[in-house]
Amino acid sequence: MSSDHVSPRVKQFMIDNKDEFERELLIQAATVNDKIEEILRIGNIDLIENAHKLVAFVIEARKDELESFANVEGVAWARHSLTLAFKLEWVSAIRRTLWDFIKEYIQTKKEEFSFNEFFILEKKINSRLDHFLNEFFISYSSYKDQEIKAQKNLVENLSVPIIPITPTTSILPLIGMLDYYRTTIIQEKVLNEISNHHIQTLILDLSGISDMEHEVIDNLSKVIESTKLMGCQTVITGLRPDVVRKMATLGIRLDGDTKTLGTLQRAIKTYL
Numbered sequence: 001m002s003s004d005h006v007s008p009r010v011k012q013f014m015i016d017n018k019d020e021f022e023r024e025l026l027i028q029a030a031t032v033n034d035k036i037e038e039i040l041r042i043g044n045i046d047l048i049e050n051a052h053k054l055v056a057f058v059i060e061a062r063k064d065e066l067e068s069f070a071n072v073e074g075v076a077w078a079r080h081s082l083t084l085a086f087k088l089e090w091v092s093a094i095r096r097t098l099w100d101f102i103k104e105y106i107q108t109k110k111e112e113f114s115f116n117e118f119f120i121l122e123k124k125i126n127s128r129l130d131h132f133l134n135e136f137f138i139s140y141s142s143y144k145d146q147e148i149k150a151q152k153n154l155v156e157n158l159s160v161p162i163i164p165i166t167p168t169t170s171i172l173p174l175i176g177m178l179d180y181y182r183t184t185i186i187q188e189k190v191l192n193e194i195s196n197h198h199i200q201t202l203i204l205d206l207s208g209i210s211d212m213e214h215e216v217i218d219n220l221s222k223v224i225e226s227t228k229l230m231g232c233q234t235v236i237t238g239l240r241p242d243v244v245r246k247m248a249t250l251g252i253r254l255d256g257d258t259k260t261l262g263t264l265q266r267a268i269k270t271y272l
Contacts, residue, residue, distance in 0.1 A: 029093030074139025207238025
């Protein structure tokens with residue numbers, strides 16, 4: 001038997017018994033059976049065909065193709081948010097079925113294996129299947145990490161919607177809860193937008209803010225100071241009475257160049 005791959009006769013035995021392998025595999029993977037058509041429909045992933053590919057790559061020790069296949073599978077399962085439990089059960093069923101057929105081959109063909117040869121074979125086959133799973137999970141996790149990062153960036157951009165109303169004037173309407181993390185994002189994006197689009201006046205509307213903690217008010221005042229350093233005037237609209245009271249309690253004063261107007265509508269009329 002080759003030191004790298006299983007005997008070619010085993011490979012041929014698997015090819016000759018392809019249909020029987022499929023039937024046995026479906027029995028072994030009873031909990032996955034109902035999902036085979038659904039997975040094909042959702043992700044265009046043919047579990048049966050892919051099982052034959054995996055077995056071939058494992059038996060023939062085609063490491064590069066095995067890794068490439070695992071990466072493609074990982075991305076496909078992650079992209080369509082397919083359940084990892086099904087993948088684990090499916091590969092486990094492939095493993096069990098493959099070993100059943102190797103056993104049948106040995107018994108049918110009466111090919112002699114020493115104990116040492118058999119354990120070497122066991123180690124190689126299981127190591128390749130484990131390597132496939134490892135590469136699959138790395139690929140799956142990498143795709144999901146990138147997806148989460150993209151979604152986070154999208155949420156951050158949506159949470160800081162800077163809207164231009166003239167070539168030099170923009171509005172930043174803030175809605176919802178304003179916490180320390182969000183004000184940090186606001187500061188970063190505001191400064192970038194001022195630099196990239198040469199904003200000279202930024203109308204910061206706070207009428208949609210439900211609540212602000214003391215440290216957030218302080219941080220927001222620093223955002224205003226930063227815009228001034230960038231040569232941009234900040235106009236505050238929609239200050240709520242409770243926010244004004246908190247500012248007074250904390251002794252926070254807006255910069256003398258910072259204008260305040262009662263409503264966003266009034267600010268738009270003033271700067272359009």
